[in-house]
Amino acid sequence: MYAYILVVPQSHDELARAEFHAFTGCDTASRIGLASAAIDISRAAFISTCIHIIAQGASLEELCADISAKGLAWEGFRIENFCPSEKLKFTSLEPVIAVADAITGRPDLSHPSVRLGLIATPDLWALGPIISEYAFDWPAHEKRPYFYSGSLPTRFARAMVNLVASPGDTLIDPCCGVGVALIEALAIGVNAVGCDVNPKLVGRTVDNLRALGLPQRVFVADATRLTGSYDAAVLDLPYGRNVSHGDELYTDLLRTLGTIARRIAVVAARDLSAELSDNLGLRVLRHIQVPKSNNLVRHLHLTAAR
Ligand SMILES: C[S@@+](CC[C@H](N)C(=O)[O-])C[C@H]1O[C@@H](n2cnc3c(N)ncnc32)[C@H](O)[C@@H]1O
Numbered sequence: 144m145y146a147y148i149l150v151v152p153q154s155h156d157e158l159a160r161a162e163f164h165a166f167t168g169c170d171t172a173s174r175i176g177l178a179s180a181a182i183d184i185s186r187a188a189f190i191s192t193c194i195h196i197i198a199q200g201a202s203l204e205e206l207c208a209d210i211s212a213k214g215l216a217w218e219g220f221r222i223e224n225f226c227p228s229e230k231l232k233f234t235s236l237e238p239v240i241a242v243a244d245a246i247t248g249r250p251d252l253s254h255p256s257v258r259l260g261l262i263a264t265p266d267l268w269a270l271g272p273i274i275s276e277y278a279f280d281w282p283a284h285e286k287r288p289y290f291y292s293g294s295l296p297t298r299f300a301r302a303m304v305n306l307v308a309s310p311g312d313t314l315i316d317p318c319c320g321v322g323v324a325l326i327e328a329l330a331i332g333v334n335a336v337g338c339d340v341n342p343k344l345v346g347r348t349v350d351n352l353r354a355l356g357l358p359q360r361v362f363v364a365d366a367t368r369l370t371g372s373y374d375a376a377v378l379d380l381p382y383g384r385n386v387s388h389g390d391e392l393y394t395d396l397l398r399t400l401g402t403i404a405r406r407i408a409v410v411a412a413r414d415l416s417a418e419l420s421d422n423l424g425l426r427v428l429r430h431i432q433v434p435k436s437n438n439l440v441r442h443l444h445l446t447a448a449r
Contacts, residue, residue: 144199146262146269147176147184148225150191155299157431159189161445162302166190174227175264185278186310186331188302192225193275194260199267203238206268207245215270216247221255223273228264238263242270281327288354289321289347295379295410299433299441300324301331306429306445307375307406308333314375315404317366317396322348324377329357333375338364367395369403376404380411397423401448409444416444424449 147167151159151174160171166187167178176190184190198213200206222239226232233239242261243250262269281297295303300323308314310332316325319337321344328335329352338361339345348361378400380393393415400407401423409415414432419425429445 144196145178145181145274146194146196146260146271147178147182147190148192148194148227148260148262149174149176149189151189152298154434155189158299158302158433158443161429161431162187162189162305165306173264175225175262175267181274184275186301186305187277188281188298188305191277191279192260192273194225194262194269195271195274196262196269197271199269201266201268203241203263203268206270207241210242210245210270214247215245217257217259218248219251219254219256220246220248220259221250221252221257222259222261222270224261224263226263231263231265233263280330284323284326284330284355286354287321287326287351289351291321291344291347293379293382294321295323296435297323297327300377301327303377303408303410303443304328304331304333304335306443307377307408308335312374313372314377315369315371315373315400316377316379317364317369317400318379318381319348319361320344320379322351322361324379325361326351326355326357328377329360330355335360337361338366338369340365367392367399369399371403373404374406376400376407378407378409380409382412393418394422397425401425405448407446409446411442411444412439414442419444419446 149159163176169178198209258273260273281301314335316337319325325337342363345363349359352359416427425446431443433441
């Protein structure tokens with residue numbers, strides 16, 4: 144069994160759980176997810192750590208008893224504790240010391256040969272080696288030259304890409320703006336391309352990609368006329384002053400994407416679930432609401448072609 148730790152800024156729980164599901168195929172209702180497979184989470188936005196659970200129990204005492212019964216031995220270990228639930232926080236090092244005492248072998252806090260994750264939740268205490276961590280590389284992408292007011296947050300964009308694509312998949316970002324999602328896709332090895340109807344923004348995406356050492360795979364196009372075939376698409380729908388044709392533009396964009404991409408993550412300022420499934424023939428697999436500033440909400444729809 145493997146435990147995955149979700150590190151989530153306030154109100155992004157739903158998005159983090161969706162990312163966990165995309166990686167493992169499993170669901171979780173908390174900030175820790177359990178799965179039977181070990182998955183490389185280096186490209187994740189919200190999954191910080193994967194721990195291979197070797198010992199467990201319903202309490203600290205049961206965990207220590209399991210460690211002793213299994214005769215678990217590590218030389219030069221360091222224990223790192225994870226308490227992903229608000230309901231249980233360590234107020235002293237006592238639990239860590241109790242677990243260390245149950246292990247055969249000496250700890251080495253400065254130069255550990257193995258890092259052990261200690262998970263403490265109200266109903267599960269578990270221990271095992273940390274086998275994978277996220278690269279936490281997206282903050283570097285915030286040093287790009289160009290931003291604009293309509294841009295997606297970088298971490299949100301990373302998770303959005305992860306919901307629909309894996310390294311090696313083909314992906315299109317058809318309304319790429321200054322390229323935030325395109326950058327995240329290219330950075331994790333997705334075979335991505337972007338376009339935008341606005342040549343100035345495409346120029347800025349080129350500059351952003353170049354500054355980050357990424358291939359400048361972007362072109363000017365009206366996305367309602369795209370052709371081709373992609374494993375996935377991420378669509379951050381235009382809104383506000385950008386939308387001159389209102390919902391007609393949405394329908395045209397989504398209908399086109401539905402014919403060229405198998406999985407689409409759609410971000411909108413309102414819930415489009417009914418339109419997507421009733422009028423556009425897409426299966427809405429998840430509808431995730433992520434609050435942003437000014438009491439506004441981003442609606443992220445994870446869809447698949449029927
Ligand atoms: C909400 S913004 C996307 C922002 C982008 N995700 C980013 O982070 O920079 C929507 C974008 O859609 C583009 N757009 C509007 N109509 C379009 C169309 N028909 N084809 C392609 N792009 C279009 C706008 O120029 C704008 O850049």
